[in-house]
Amino acid sequence: MVKVALLGPSGTYTHQAAEKYFDNLETQFCSTIREVFESEAEKKFVPIENSLGGGVTDTIDLLEERDEKITGEVILGIQHALISDEKDISDIEKVKSHPQALAQCKEIINEYGWETEEANSTADAVENLGSGEAALASEIAAELNGKNILRKSVQDRDVNVTRFLVLNGEPEAEEKTSLILKPGEDRPGLLHSMLSCFSGHEINLSHIQSRPTKEKLGEYFFYVEAETANGRLQKALKCLETYGEVQNLGSYSSAEMPE
Amino acid sequence: MVKVALLGPSGTYTHQAAEKYFDNLETQFCSTIREVFESEAEKKFVPIENSLGGGVTDTIDLLEERDEKITGEVILGIQHALISDEKDISDIEKVKSHPQALAQCKEIINEYGWETEEANSTADAVENLGSGEAALASEIAAELNGKNILRKSVQDRDVNVTRFLVLNGEPEAEEKTSLILKPGEDRPGLLHSMLSCFSGHEINLSHIQSRPTKEKLGEYFFYVEAETANGRLQKALKCLETYGEVQNLGSYSSAEMPE
Numbered sequence: 471m472v473k474v475a476l477l478g479p480s481g482t483y484t485h486q487a488a489e490k491y492f493d494n495l496e497t498q499f500c501s502t503i504r505e506v507f508e509s510e511a512e513k514k515f516v517p518i519e520n521s522l523g524g525g526v527t528d529t530i531d532l533l534e535e536r537d538e539k540i541t542g543e544v545i546l547g548i549q550h551a552l553i554s555d556e557k558d559i560s561d562i563e564k565v566k567s568h569p570q571a572l573a574q575c576k577e578i579i580n581e582y583g584w585e586t587e588e589a590n591s592t593a594d595a596v597e598n599l600g601s602g603e604a605a606l607a608s609e610i611a612a613e614l615n616g617k618n619i620l621r622k623s624v625q626d627r628d629v630n631v632t633r634f635l636v637l638n639g640e641p642e643a644e645e646k647t648s649l650i651l652k653p654g655e656d657r658p659g660l661l662h663s664m665l666s667c668f669s670g671h672e673i674n675l676s677h678i679q680s681r682p683t684k685e686k687l688g689e690y691f692f693y694v695e696a697e698t699a700n701g702r703l704q705k706a707l708k709c710l711e712t713y714g715e716v717q718n719l720g721s722y723s724s725a726e727m728p729e
Numbered sequence: 730m731v732k733v734a735l736l737g738p739s740g741t742y743t744h745q746a747a748e749k750y751f752d753n754l755e756t757q758f759c760s761t762i763r764e765v766f767e768s769e770a771e772k773k774f775v776p777i778e779n780s781l782g783g784g785v786t787d788t789i790d791l792l793e794e795r796d797e798k799i800t801g802e803v804i805l806g807i808q809h810a811l812i813s814d815e816k817d818i819s820d821i822e823k824v825k826s827h828p829q830a831l832a833q834c835k836e837i838i839n840e841y842g843w844e845t846e847e848a849n850s851t852a853d854a855v856e857n858l859g860s861g862e863a864a865l866a867s868e869i870a871a872e873l874n875g876k877n878i879l880r881k882s883v884q885d886r887d888v889n890v891t892r893f894l895v896l897n898g899e900p901e902a903e904e905k906t907s908l909i910l911k912p913g914e915d916r917p918g919l920l921h922s923m924l925s926c927f928s929g930h931e932i933n934l935s936h937i938q939s940r941p942t943k944e945k946l947g948e949y950f951f952y953v954e955a956e957t958a959n960g961r962l963q964k965a966l967k968c969l970e971t972y973g974e975v976q977n978l979g980s981y982s983s984a985e986m987p988e
Contacts, residue, residue, distance in 0.1 A: 519941075519946070519947075520941075521941055521943065521944075521945065521946040522941065522943050523786075523941070524786060524939075524940050524941045525939070527782075527783060545946065628943070629943070629944060629945060629946070631946040633946065658928070658931065658932070658933035658934075659924075659927070659928035659931075659933070661924060661934070661937065662921065662924040662925060662927065662928040663928075665918075665920060665921040665924060666921060668918070668921065669917070669918035669921040669922075672917065672918075673917070674917035674918070675917075675920065676947055677947065678920065678939055678949075679939055680783075680784075680937055680938055680939070681783050682778075682779075682780055682781065682782070682783045684780065684781050684887070684888070685780075685888060686780065686888060687778070687780040687804065687888070687890040687892065687986065688778075688935055688936065690937075727946065
C-alpha cells in the first residue's frame with residue numbers, strides 16, 4: 471500500500487484522480503491543502519489548476535514555502551455521473567449535489583424537470599439519497615456507496631478539467647520542470663528579461679502564474695512550468711539565476727489530456 | 730450624492746475605502762462581486778488585489794467579460810481598530826471579529842490575554858458587543874455604530890494592503906492603463922514576444938496576472954497594468970495587436986501607497 475495525503479472526503483474527484491495514478495492507494499484524507507502539505511504521509515497529491523477556476527493559489531504558495539519535490543501530474547476530466555438507489559432514470563424526481571455540480575448539469579436537469587437540492591460536497595449527496603432521488607457525483611462515489619450509475623458524464627459542454635501534482639512519488643521521465651522565480655529587484659522589463667532565458671534557449675512554458683510575495687503590494691514571484699528540453703533547461707536556469715532566485719521544484723512526465 | 734455599487738455589508742473595509750475615494754457616497758451594497766458588476770448603479774467599486782491574497786480573480790474575470798471602464802484606483806491599508814462600548818482597555822475580557830482579523834492581531838490578544846470569539850464579518854462583530862467585549866474592525870464601523878475606538882491600528886506587522894478599482898467614475902490624469910491580452914495562438918515564447926512590446930517601448934508593467942480562458946486547460950489570457958507613458962503606450966498597443974487581441978479597460982491615476 472502507498473500512503474498518500476490528499477483532500478477529502480472519500481469519493482470526491484481528488485480521490486478519483488489519485489486512484490487513477492497510484493496502484494494500491496492508502497488514503498490519508500485532509501480537510502485543507504495546508505494540512506495535506508503538513509501531513510506526516512511522505513507522498514502528497516494536490517490540485518494545481520482547473521480549466522474554469524485557474525491556478526490553485528494555496529498549492530502554489532505552499533510549494534514556494536515548503537521543500538517538497540514534484541514527481542508527477544494527473545489530469546482528470548470532471549465528469550458527473552447520475553447516481554441513485556433507483557434503477558430507472560424515469561423514477562428520479564430530485565437531484566442533489568454540490569452547487570457547482572448542479573450548475574454544470576443544467577441541461578439534463580431542465581430536460582427531465584428535476585427538483586434540485588444543494589449538498590456540502592458531491593460525496594455527501596451520494597451518502598444521503600432517499601427514494602426518487604439521485605446525486606451528481608464521481609463514479610468512484612457510486613462504487614464506494616454501492617449505488618447505481620444511471621448515466622455517466624451528464625454535465626453540460628463546458629470544459630471542466632483539473633490537473634493535480636504528485637509530491638515525493640516515484641521518479642518519472644523528465645519532460646517538464648516546475649520552477650519558482652523570484653526577481654531580485656523591481657525594475658521595468660525584468661519579467662520580460664527573465665522570460666528571455668526560456669525563449670533564448672527555445673524552451674516552451676506551459677504555465678505561468680504570479681503570486682504576491684506577501685511582503686509588499688505589487689511584489690510578485692512566479693510559478694512556471696517549462697519543458698525540460700534535454701540539457702537546454704540547465705542553461706536557462708543559469709541565465710535565470712543572473713536575474714534573481716530560482717527554486718527547482720522537480721521534473722516529471724507530462725500527463726495526457728483526457729478525451 | 731453619488732450612487733456606487735460595492736461589496737457589503739456596511740462598515741467593512743471595502744466601505745471604508747469607498748468613503749475615502751467618493752465625496753457624498755450613496756452605497757448600494759451587494760453580496761458578490763458579480764452582483765456589483767451587474768448592479769444598475771453605473772459606478773462600481775471592486776477589490777483587484779490584496780498584498781497577502783494576490784489578485785482577485787472574480788474581478789479580473791468580470792473585467793474581461795463585461796464592458797466597464799476603469800477610471801480610478803484606491804489603496805487601503807487594512808488597519809484594525811479595537812472597538813467597544815467600554816471606555817477603558819483594561820475592562821476588556823473578550824474580543825470578537827472575523828477569523829482573519831483575529832489571526833492578524835495575535836500580538837495584542839496575547840499581550841492582554843483576551844478570550845476570542847469568531848464573527849461572520851468584522852462589521853457583525855461591532856454590532857453584537859456585550860459588556861467587557863471589544864471588536865476588531867474598521868474605524869468606520871465604530872462611527873456607524875456609535876462605539877468607542879479604544880486603540881487604532883492594533884494588527885501585527887504583516888503588510889496587509891488592498892487595492893480597489895473605480896468603474897465608470899470621473900476621468901482622472903492618465904498615468905496607468907489596464908489591458909486584457911489574449912494571445913492569438915499557443916506557441917513557445919508568445920508571452921515573451923508580447924512583453925517585448927512593453928520593454929521595446931520602455932513601458933513598465935506594475936501588474937500581470939494570468940487567468941484561464943475557460944475554453945481549454947492551459948489556455949490563458951493576461952490582465953496587465955502598464956504605465957500610460959505619454960504616447961508610447963499607443964505604440965505598444967499596435968505592437969501587441971500583431972500578436973493577439975487587446976482589450977483596453979481604461980486609464981487612471983496611480984494611487985499612493987498608504988504609510
